[in-house]
Amino acid sequence: MRPLVLAILDGWGLSVETKGNAVFSTPTPNYDKLLSMFPSTSLHASGEEVGLEWGEMGNSEVGHLNLGTGRVVMQDLPRIDKSIADKTFFVNKELVDAFNYAKQNNTKVHLLGLCSSGGVHAHINHLLALIDLAKLQNFTEVYIHVITDGRDTAPKTILSDLPKLQAKITQTGVGKIASVMGRFYGMDRDKRVERTRKAFNILTSDSSPTAETIEKAINDSYAAGKTDEFIEPTKIGNTARIKSKDAVIFYNFRSDRARQISDELINIPEIYFASFTSYGHEPTPLVKVAFLADKVTDQLAMVLSSAKLTQLHIAETEKYAHVTYFFNGGWEAPFAGEERIVVPSPKVATYDLKPEMSADELTAKFIEYFQKNKPNFTVLNFANADMVGHTGILAATQKAVAKVDNCLGKLAQAVLNAGGDLLVTADHGNAEQMINLQTGEVDKEHTINPVPLLLCFQEKINQRPVTVNLDTKLASATTEPIGVLADVTATVINRLGLNQPEIVTGQDLSQVI
Incomplete structure (x- = not known):
């Protein structure tokens, strides 16, 4: 069984509009390389597709809940x-x-x-x-x-x-x-x-x-x-x-x-x-x-634990609750076989002052743990594009995107060279739309844009990678979404050779892209 890593690029959405688009305007050679070497698509991450009202923008809590439970949960x-x-x-x-x-x-x-x-x-x-x-x-x-x-x-x-x-x-x-x-x-x-x-x-x-x-x-x-x-x-x-x-x-x-x-x-x-x-x-x-939520069961973490597989949940402080509590469907305590690592976020007033946040430390911690322990599954969150995007400062967000790309390259190399598989996605958009196109004002909010999904599985590698330029990068943003965030759990469960519980309604995306 190959180890499988899910890398969540928080706030990294897809938009064909280039103005105010920190994702498009920033050179991302590592993301682009993965885009050229492996199949990819886009996923819905807002509105009814994640359990919100029609037209409602996604957010980190909702995104991780859908990613980790494998179903559309009414929010x-x-x-x-x-x-x-x-x-x-x-x-x-x-x-x-x-x-x-x-x-x-x-x-x-x-x-x-x-x-x-x-x-x-x-x-x-x-x-x-x-x-x-x-x-x-x-x-x-x-x-x-x-x-x-x-x-x-x-x-x-x-x-x-x-x-x-x-x-x-x-x-x-x-x-x-x-x-x-x-x-x-x-x-x-x-x-x-x-x-x-x-x-x-x-x-x-x-x-x-x-x-x-x-x-x-x-x-x-x-x-x-x-x-x-x-x-x-x-x-x-x-x-x-x-x-x-x-x-x-x-x-x-x-x-x-x-x-x-x-x-x-x-x-x-x-x-x-x-x-x-x-x-x-x-x-x-x-x-x-006042409004107790229904208890979620048969979420990804529980399925892995029941199968006696090991899992690592790792993020910096700002997104630690999201890869643990929310990803696990509202369960506070870790499941058997689940290891958790939190890397302190930098102590600055606003993250435009340190757009790299703790991404380097997070990546180093992950690689060290991964090489030593080879967990069957890892969920990791890069917070930068979202947290810096919320400052509304485009130049700082471009630096944040560049740092995430740099760390994604190191992570991908460690995982793929070890014979592992990698899924790259996001929980919602933000950094790709930092200017309100109607008013021209700064836009600090999340978006209703789709998010990427890169399926970096060993057997799906393109042996003759194409060169990615701005046109092909932009074209990837025009891809019609073929799934939702909940499909990620189904994809992981099937990739690891486990039985998909009936309540997990997502589809295995590896069969359709």
Whole structure:
């Protein structure tokens, strides 16, 4: 059995538009060489093909979940939207209990989350529904803590979304805006404790700075050159902080960037904490999950473990949860035979300052482990194209793409020279579309573009590689997608000679390209 490596080039999408396309405009000799030597195609990585709503851009959580489970999993956004539409949202026990708890203790309810129409981590419509729920509960002591986006949306969008929130507050007579902060602080996931501490202090104490209105806080931030993502945590007016015996509803449905601040909040004495989805905390009478996901089984990691095969899951900190928790279908603990390696991400404010991130260290760690242990399967994530792409700085993202290409070359050489097989794909697009073609503005968001799949299997090598130039590279981006991310699990299972479980609905792509 040949060892098989799945390399995920995070944020590396395909687009025929060359303007603002960091993937196309950057020389990628190693990627191009693989493209010339092995069969390739493209995969759908957004919308209904990955369990999202039609036209919804993909993201890392969704992408890795589909890649690792081998099925199209209905995602949290449409699931919660459906509950609002069919009114079950308004009788959800965990949410209603938050108001009951505050009533019993004569305390307050705090609504915390990303105030965004981006739909990647949260959605403003869910916040509006919570205010409606408070009205139905005849509860007015509601305080809203606004986390601003600017990363999965345009850099300055909060002032467009804010009127919807204020109209709902006026209509219902429920809610006061108590604080505002950029996601840089309130949604850090890279153990930058100083950022999380700033956010926590504004949520829970009378720390400064303070602004009379949220509009003033936002406009002051813009005047200082800070867009939505980077708004300094700011208290708004003379409003309440989160205290003992209060209730908090954290309405982010994507967990990876909600965990770090939540770890602090749940330690407030006697606080009732309800999260929309599981953030990995042990449930208690006061720590609840409003929308529990169905337990995923027969995902790739479980199939490999059941067959007593070895597997390695490796990434740098920024994407470690994605190659473990999300790739494994929401399972926290490793399976038998599963080894995990995390390489620390660099400690910089934004990754345009270090576009290479920790790709060299990650590649070296992988090669060392691979040559020593020859795991049957490896999943590895290169974070650069996505994380640097989110800065919106094209030149830095080109450097990130070049670094990934360099490391991919080293990885491919190590795997193929050892007689192994290599699959190269991505979880979603980003770096290939860094300019909004309608407005000409910087585009930091994910995209709805397809992603590549390179099938670098030993017997499929082209013995006379063609030379790849810009025309052939661009032509590869025009390939009509023939599959979805879920097909990758089926391809791995069949390549390793295992039986494909019925619940794994993906197709073996090696049979069609």
